[in-house]
Amino acid sequence: MEALVVIIVAVVVIALATAIAPKLGIAGPLVLLLIGAAVSLLPFVEVPEIDPEWILVGVLPPLLYSAAVALPAIEFRRDFGPIAGLSFLLVILSSVALAGFFLLVIPGIHPAIAVALGAILSPTDAVATSIVKRLGVSRRVVTMLEGESLLNDATALVLLRTMIAAAAVGTAGLAADEDLGLGFLPAFGRGVLVAVVIGAIVGYLNLRLRALIGHSAANTAVGFVVPFVAYLPTEELGGSGLVAAVVAGIVTGQGAARWFTPEQRMSDEHNWRTVELVLEGAVFLVMGLELNAIVAENIEGHNGLGTGIGIAAGALALVLAVRAAYVSVLVWLQSRRARGRQRERLEAIGARIDAMAAGEDPPPIRGAGATAGPTASRHARRLARRRQRLEERARRAPDPDDPRAQRRLASMRHRVGRALGDLNYYQASPLGWKHGTIIVWAGMRGVVTLAAAQTLPREDTPDRALLVFIAFAVAAGSLMLQGFTLPWLVRLLHLQRTGDDHLDRAEQSALDDELRGAAVAALSAPSLRRRDGSEFSSELLERVGTRLTDPPDDETTASARDLLELRLAMIEAMRERLNALTSGGQFSTPALRHALAELDADQLSLELRLDDE
Known part of the structure; x- marks a missing residue:
C-alpha cells in the first residue's frame, strides 16, 4: 500500500512540475531534481536503495525506444558520420583522458577501474538531452545530440563491462592485458552487430504483427513490450540491449506510415509521450532522492565531501575540455562539407537523366570525369567518386522502351535527387562555432551515469563509495550547471528558434502541391476503389474533378x-x-510528418462521419 501511495504522489508531482516549469522558466527535469533533493533532506523520509538494474532494464529501454521512434531518420542518416564519431570515438577519448586523471588524483586506484569510471562519466544522457529540445536551438543540433545520446550508451557500457571483468581477474595494468586493448573492439563490434540484427528483426515483426491486430487496446499493449522484447534476448546473446531497443524504435518509426492505421499512429504518439514524461520525471526524482544517502555514506567513509567534490569538478572540467576539442574539429569538417560546389554537376546529371528518359538527346556534362584531388577532404573525394559513377551510367543511353533501362534511370534520378537534398540540407543548416558551443555545453550527464556507477562491484572496488559519489556529483553538477545556464547561453548566442526550426512554409507548400497532384492523378487511375473494393461511377469522377470539398447540404445521402x-x-x-517522397530526401522529416498527421486527421474525421450516417 505504501509503495502505491508513493507511486501516485510521484506521478502527481511529475505532472505538476511539468506544467509549472515553463512558467518558472526552468526545465521540468531540473525542477524535479531539486524537489527530490529537498525531500531527501527531510528527517522522516527514508529512501530505499534502488537496484540499478531497475533503471538499466526497466527505464532506459522504453525511454530510448520512445526517442528512437520519434527520431528524424532522414536527418539522422545525413549526420550519421558525426553522430557515430560522438557516440564511439569521443567516448573512448574521454574515457582514456579521465582514466589518466583518476590515476593521478586517486591513490591506489586500479587502472581498469579508472577506465571504467571514465566510461561511466563519458556518455551524454538521453534523459538529460530532453532539456535541449525545449530551448529552440537548431534542429540539426538537436538531432545530433539525440543521436549521440541514443548510441553512446552502448560504447560506454561495453567498455565498462570489459574493464570490470579485467579488474576482477587482477589485471596489473591496461597495457599488460591484450583484452583491454584489442579485445574491446571485437567485443564492441559483436555487441553492436547482434543488437542491430535483433533490433531490426523485432522492429519488423512489431510492424507486421500490429498491422494484423485490429483491437486498439491489444495493439497498444503489444507496442509497450517491444523495447523489452528487443532488449532481453540481445543481452542474453552478449549484445547491447539498449542499441537493440533503439534500432527497433527506428524501424518502427519509419515503418509506421506504411503499416499502421491513422488511429494506431496517433495513439502511439500520445502513449509514448506520456510514458516518456513519467519515466523521465521518475529518473530525475530518484536522482534527487538519492542525494542524502550518497552524501552521508561519503562523509562517513572519507571524513567530508571535499575530496569527492574536487575530483568531480576536475573530471567535469576535463570531459568538457575533451568534448570542446573534439567538437571544434567536427564543426570545422562539417563547415567544409557545407561549402561543397558539386551542385551544378549534380543538376547537369539530373537534366541528362530526364532527357534520356524522355527519349531526347542528352546534353553533355561539362567537366565530366573530374575528380577530387588528393588534398581534398574524405567527404569531397567520396562525393566525387559517386558523381563519377553516376556520370558513367548517364553516358550510356538506354532504350526508352526497355523496362529495365527505365527502372535504372528512375534509380539514378532518385540518387541524384537524394544527393541534391543532402546538399541543400548541409547548406541550409550549416554548423558554426555557436552551434558547436551548444553541442559542447548541452552534453550533460544523467541517469546512465548514476545507474552505471552503481554496477561497480562492491568486493573488487576499493573506495567504491567515493567513486559512486564522484559519478553522482558529475551527473548532478552537469545537470545543474549546464542545464540552468543553457537557456542563458542560447539567448547570449542569439540562437533562439528561427525560421529554420519551424515548418518551412515554402517547403510545406511544395509538399502540398505534390500530394494534390497525386490526388488528381488518382481520379483517372483504374485502381481507385471504395473501402469495400467496388468502383466509383464515372459520373461521380467527372462531377468531382479536382474539387475535394465537403458535399453540399442539398446532396442526397447516397x-x-x-x-x-x-x-x-x-x-x-x-x-x-507521401511514402514515396519519404525516401527521396527532397523534404524534411518535420514537413513529412506534418503532412502525414493532416492526412490521418482527415481520414479519421471522414471515417467517423461515414460511421454516423
Whole structure:
C-alpha cells in the first residue's frame, strides 16, 4: 500500500512540475531534481536503495525506444558520420583522458577501474538531452545530440563491462592485458552487430504483427513490450540491449506510415509521450532522492565531501575540455562539407537523366570525369567518386522502351535527387562555432551515469563509495550547471528558434502541391476503389474533378457517402505518394510528418462521419 501511495504522489508531482516549469522558466527535469533533493533532506523520509538494474532494464529501454521512434531518420542518416564519431570515438577519448586523471588524483586506484569510471562519466544522457529540445536551438543540433545520446550508451557500457571483468581477474595494468586493448573492439563490434540484427528483426515483426491486430487496446499493449522484447534476448546473446531497443524504435518509426492505421499512429504518439514524461520525471526524482544517502555514506567513509567534490569538478572540467576539442574539429569538417560546389554537376546529371528518359538527346556534362584531388577532404573525394559513377551510367543511353533501362534511370534520378537534398540540407543548416558551443555545453550527464556507477562491484572496488559519489556529483553538477545556464547561453548566442526550426512554409507548400497532384492523378487511375473494393461511377469522377470539398447540404445521402468514400480513396493515394517522397530526401522529416498527421486527421474525421450516417 505504501509503495502505491508513493507511486501516485510521484506521478502527481511529475505532472505538476511539468506544467509549472515553463512558467518558472526552468526545465521540468531540473525542477524535479531539486524537489527530490529537498525531500531527501527531510528527517522522516527514508529512501530505499534502488537496484540499478531497475533503471538499466526497466527505464532506459522504453525511454530510448520512445526517442528512437520519434527520431528524424532522414536527418539522422545525413549526420550519421558525426553522430557515430560522438557516440564511439569521443567516448573512448574521454574515457582514456579521465582514466589518466583518476590515476593521478586517486591513490591506489586500479587502472581498469579508472577506465571504467571514465566510461561511466563519458556518455551524454538521453534523459538529460530532453532539456535541449525545449530551448529552440537548431534542429540539426538537436538531432545530433539525440543521436549521440541514443548510441553512446552502448560504447560506454561495453567498455565498462570489459574493464570490470579485467579488474576482477587482477589485471596489473591496461597495457599488460591484450583484452583491454584489442579485445574491446571485437567485443564492441559483436555487441553492436547482434543488437542491430535483433533490433531490426523485432522492429519488423512489431510492424507486421500490429498491422494484423485490429483491437486498439491489444495493439497498444503489444507496442509497450517491444523495447523489452528487443532488449532481453540481445543481452542474453552478449549484445547491447539498449542499441537493440533503439534500432527497433527506428524501424518502427519509419515503418509506421506504411503499416499502421491513422488511429494506431496517433495513439502511439500520445502513449509514448506520456510514458516518456513519467519515466523521465521518475529518473530525475530518484536522482534527487538519492542525494542524502550518497552524501552521508561519503562523509562517513572519507571524513567530508571535499575530496569527492574536487575530483568531480576536475573530471567535469576535463570531459568538457575533451568534448570542446573534439567538437571544434567536427564543426570545422562539417563547415567544409557545407561549402561543397558539386551542385551544378549534380543538376547537369539530373537534366541528362530526364532527357534520356524522355527519349531526347542528352546534353553533355561539362567537366565530366573530374575528380577530387588528393588534398581534398574524405567527404569531397567520396562525393566525387559517386558523381563519377553516376556520370558513367548517364553516358550510356538506354532504350526508352526497355523496362529495365527505365527502372535504372528512375534509380539514378532518385540518387541524384537524394544527393541534391543532402546538399541543400548541409547548406541550409550549416554548423558554426555557436552551434558547436551548444553541442559542447548541452552534453550533460544523467541517469546512465548514476545507474552505471552503481554496477561497480562492491568486493573488487576499493573506495567504491567515493567513486559512486564522484559519478553522482558529475551527473548532478552537469545537470545543474549546464542545464540552468543553457537557456542563458542560447539567448547570449542569439540562437533562439528561427525560421529554420519551424515548418518551412515554402517547403510545406511544395509538399502540398505534390500530394494534390497525386490526388488528381488518382481520379483517372483504374485502381481507385471504395473501402469495400467496388468502383466509383464515372459520373461521380467527372462531377468531382479536382474539387475535394465537403458535399453540399442539398446532396442526397447516397451521393454524400460516395463523395466521402472518394475522398478517403484519394487520401490513400496521397499517403502512397507521401511514402514515396519519404525516401527521396527532397523534404524534411518535420514537413513529412506534418503532412502525414493532416492526412490521418482527415481520414479519421471522414471515417467517423461515414460511421454516423
